[in-house]
Amino acid sequence: MDPAQAEPRALDAPEFVDGLGERTLLADAASGDTVEVLHLRTALTSVPSFEFALRERTARLANFRQNAFARVRRVDRTATGLSVVADHVGGFRLAQMLRIAEDRGLAVDTNAALSLIQQLLPAIVLLHENARDVAHGAIGPDRLIVTPHARLVVADYVLGSALEQLQLSHDRLWRDYRIPMPPSAGAPRFDHRADVMQAGVTSLSLILGRTLHEDEFGRINDLLAESTEASAGGARQPLSQGLRGWLARALQLDPRRPFLSAREAQMGLDQILAADARYVASAVAVEAFMSRCVDAIIELQTPEEPPAPAPALPLAAVAPVEPPQVEAPPAAPPHVAPSPVAPSHVAPSHVAPSHVAREEPLDLDALQASFGAPGPIAEEPEEPMVPLIDMPRESRGTSRGLRIAIVLVVLVAIGAAGVFGARTYMSAPAAAPPAAETGTLIVQSSPAGVDVVVDGQARGVTPVRLTLKAGAHILELRGKGLPRVMPVTMAAGATMSQFVEFAEAVVPSTGQLDVRSDPPGARVTVDGQAAGTAPTIGQNLAPGEHRIVLEHEGATVQHTVIVEAGMTASLVAPLGAAVTGPASGWVAVTAPFSMQIFEQGRLIGSTETDRIMVPAGRHSLELVNETLGYRVTRVVQVQPGKTAAVGIELPNGNVNLNALPWAEVWIDDRRVGETPIGNLSLPIGPHEVVFRHPQFGEKRQAISVTPSAPVRVSVDMRK
DSSP states (O other), X not given: OOTXXXXXXXXXXXXXXXXXXXXXXEEOTTTOOEEXXXXXXXXXXXXXXXXXXXXXXXXXXXXXXXXXXXXEEEEEEETTEEEEEEEOOOSEEHHHHHHHHHHHTOOOOHHHHHHHHHHHHHHHHHHHHHSTTOOOOOOSGGGEEEOTTSOEEEOOTTOHHHXXXXXXXXXXXXXXXXXXXXXXXXXXXXXXXXXXXXXXXXXXXXXXXXXXXGGGGGGHHHHHHHOEEEOTTSOEEEOOHHHHHHHHHHTTOOTTSOOOSHHHHHHHHHHHHHHOTTOOOOHHHHHHHHHHHHHHHHHHHSOOOOOOOXXXXXXXXXXXXXXXGSOOOOOOOTTSOOOOOOGGGSOGGGSOOHHHHTOOOOOHHHHHHHHOOXXXXXXXXXXXXXXXXXXXXXXXXXXXXXXXXXXXXXXHHTTOTTSSOHHHHSBOSSOOOOOOSEEEEEEEEESSOOEEEXXXXXXXXXXXXXXXXXXXXXXXXXXXXXOEEEEEEEOTTOEEEEEEEOOOOOOOSOEEEEEEEESSOOEEEETTEEEEESSEEEEEEOSEEEEEEEEETTEEEEEEEEEOTTOEXXXXXXXXXXXXXXXXXXXXXXXXXXXXXXXXXXEEEETTSSEEEEESEEEEEEEEETTTTEXXXXXXXXXXXXXXXXXXXXXXXXXXXXXXXXXXXXXXXXXXXXXXXXXXXXXSEEEEEEEEETTTEEEEXXXXXXXXXXXXXXXXXXX
């Protein structure tokens, strides 16, 4: 089997399998929670630096907790190999939905596709803005989960830097792991641009209504040209020029105007949806598509009706029927056998088909608990339940209770435990009350007093109770540190709650040391104490000087490293002849945004690290931010035992701003004038724009200025 093709599994098999490995559900020994364990393929873990990079990324994102992501808890090393432990999210993998659709000929409504794309892009933005040099690296239908409430959840977000260590070709990444990568001169780079392209490939799959086959990645241009959009009824028409152009930019097919960031792609899609009334990104459309997928599964799994009892069936087969209840025929001679009872004379409720007769009443609470709660973010009003023992038989011969059992068993078998729970298939058939047009959102934080912004509008401070229109919203909490931004889908008449904890600033008392050797595998000693083998990270050391010794195959190298509290010192040590004095120094690069640092095409660090240790001497460093399309080369002379500072003068990009009817504009807390404002020059990088009007309040927009194309922002203050 193609390892990248996920297949439904039986209950005793892994929950889901893709190119990265097998996933199983287990009870976490520490917390008792149901967790999903990804058992990584040995082809991945056989590269020593893979595990190091995976653990480093997992540690960096330990506090990254967003509703749009399945939280990664830890990385485990067992006798069977390396595994990633994450929260379990009930639902379908998007790949499963698309494969069911392809197999059963189900059309994916374009509005359902757009709803999922609109959830994916803000999630990627959240990840990128949480850590500027972090990328997912493996976005695709296999790594996306759709919950029963049509909410998209991103999984496996800690693997990007580890996959980059494999140094695989573009073709191999796609063939073995279904990971598409944008073209590059050398080895593929797992950066923000790669995430944007992977989101584009996922979007194309949704528009096509199926996953891409192995031989199709090389002809994405043709697939895009042939793609059409589908209505809820399955009717197809040519894809609009605007949506086709957006896909081309996301797929990096247009070298002149590719999307350089997920934020830019998100803004581009929003503009298309606002300009074309045909497109209404709808969670209801997603739920309808999921329902059709489940119906297709039930149709495959429901047993056929048994044949009607034949007249020659012995009376013993209808034991519940007593002779007095049957209208007997006229008496026959003694030698004539009694006529068999016709089936029409037997009440159907007394004789059930064998597959129904075995049915027992279901313990709904125990059944739902055994599959794990799907974890909805909204607390919806409970609906009355109908006892299974009182349910009438359906015309197709399958009881409602049996339908529930089939759905749950099948969904577990395909790795979507509990994707449609009691609320969907156990509700009373009585008509629901008229749906409200709004829902209630309760926002709390610790500490309280955090500014709350919904869809760019200030809505007070926490704790606060808000009434919002049903549909998708963007919730932003602005406390200490980076703002927390999360997509929220409000159900009509529902009440949902969001709680965000802002950690108090802690003054660190130690620093960390990152030690790498070339080649890797050197034994590391810190101040005379064994510290494992290189590469190693996370050494908590007291501030001050520390003596580092690396030994490998007879070669010994020693360095003195200065560690500062709250900072990470990096040591990259080529193994050669022993060094008797300081032979290394540091470079410190200061930039307002994250940049990767390369030397002779080799990544040696990023600006997220305070200092990077390099051999003394002259170095030509290339500083790169792929998202902004910016790269610059700096030559620096490093003295033994000294730190060489590297300065950067950023170029400017242009910004065009407008508002209806008009607005006063502030950028990064500095007033720049009143709209309209054209060709405003700003340093490249992220900026916050605030539009203020004395009558209509204020709106906030986050923009990313690039040197390649002007940024255009237009808002309607009246909405």
